[in-house]
Amino acid sequence: MxxxxxxxxxxxxxxxxxxxxxxxxxxxxxxxxxxxxxxxxxxxxxxxxxxxxxxxxxxxxxxxxxxxxxxxxxxxxxxxxxxxxxxxxxxxxxxxxxxxxxxxxxxxxxxxxxxxxxxxxxxxxxxxxxxxxxxxxxxxxxxxxxxxxSSSELPLALPYPQHETLKDIVAFLEANISENINFKTLASKFDVSERTLARLFQKELNMSFIQYYTILRMLTALKLLLDDKLSINEVALKVGYSSLPTFSNTFNKIIGVRPSDYVKNKNTLI
Missing domain, CATH: 2.60.120.280 (Regulatory protein AraC)
Structure with missing residues (x-):
């Protein structure tokens, strides 16, 4: 013990x-x-x-x-x-x-x-x-x-924004993680040009919107997969993926293992 x-x-x-x-x-x-x-x-x-x-x-x-x-x-x-x-x-x-x-x-x-x-x-x-x-x-x-x-590091980290508008945008993405929010809609909602928004993500967070949004969704999925009450398909929907194969492929690319394997092995790996 x-x-x-x-x-x-x-x-x-x-x-x-x-x-x-x-x-x-x-x-x-x-x-x-x-x-x-x-x-x-x-x-x-x-x-x-x-x-x-x-x-x-x-x-x-x-x-x-x-x-x-x-x-x-x-x-x-x-x-x-x-x-x-x-x-x-x-x-x-x-x-x-x-x-x-x-x-x-x-x-x-x-x-x-x-x-x-x-x-x-x-x-x-x-x-x-x-x-x-x-x-x-x-x-x-x-x-x-x-x-x-340790040859392959995992991008399992998200930087904190300092810019006030970007703080609001990130909070909005987190609060609406089940929606598939595209870049154009996001820029319009916060009344900034797509070009300005792209620069904000790159300058403040050192990554593109797509990179940030994908990691945010996968980290949220990891947490949800620890809940035995949720199926993989339910988790995919909760992080904005209507296609299970797309979710599985993205999860595998970011995390290094497919969600089905993660769920199968989680009791022996944690």
Missing amino acids: EKEYVNKYYITEVDAVADSIYCHHALLGDSVITEHKHKKGQFLYTEGGVVFLKTSQKSYFLPARHYIWIPPGIKHSIHPSSPNVIMRNLYFPIFETDTDFYDKINIYPVNDLLIELIMFTNRWNGNIFPAEETKYTIAKAFKLVLPEL
Whole structure:
């Protein structure tokens, strides 16, 4: 049985020893971990639910069978779908061998080898010191192999707009996610030209309207698929897709697995 988070361990313990690798596997037992940061880089993998991770610039969605890498110094809060989520964390100091892979916050799929490595670390909790040569070498190797095992990052994040009109537009898209809203209609509703709106999305969010809208719909679909009461077809309709094959193909392109496979495996993957 996993222990629960106690005394907000991440504030007091993770950075207490500069060169240690800190390992923590625990049942969250809470609805949120408030904003904080570490001097160490964080590997986060969860089981038993999905997690939103928020920074000052983006909202990230961490689904089943994926992990998120959080570089040192990034302020973030963690919002799980349930207090029963198990969080598996490893916090690493900066090594001279670190590449630019470790400078970016990203979400990556977890393959079978990485699952085995994660579960191997389940025997550890707390600091692993350099003097503990065997344990430290294994834990350090865990970090060093991440770039090799994480070649395909997933675009499971949405940036926050700063422009007031774009904030209203994004809120409208979220509130009307079941409608298939086209770009021309959206521009007309908010009384801006299509050209201006296209520039706003690119400048503010660094992506096109289609990219943003598609990711928003797929992230919403991921959440809905966790509800056993909804069929895949119902989920497709709720995110504005009248064609099930189109929804399935788009989901596969963004998430990396078809919705039918996600539903079939979700109990074993989360």
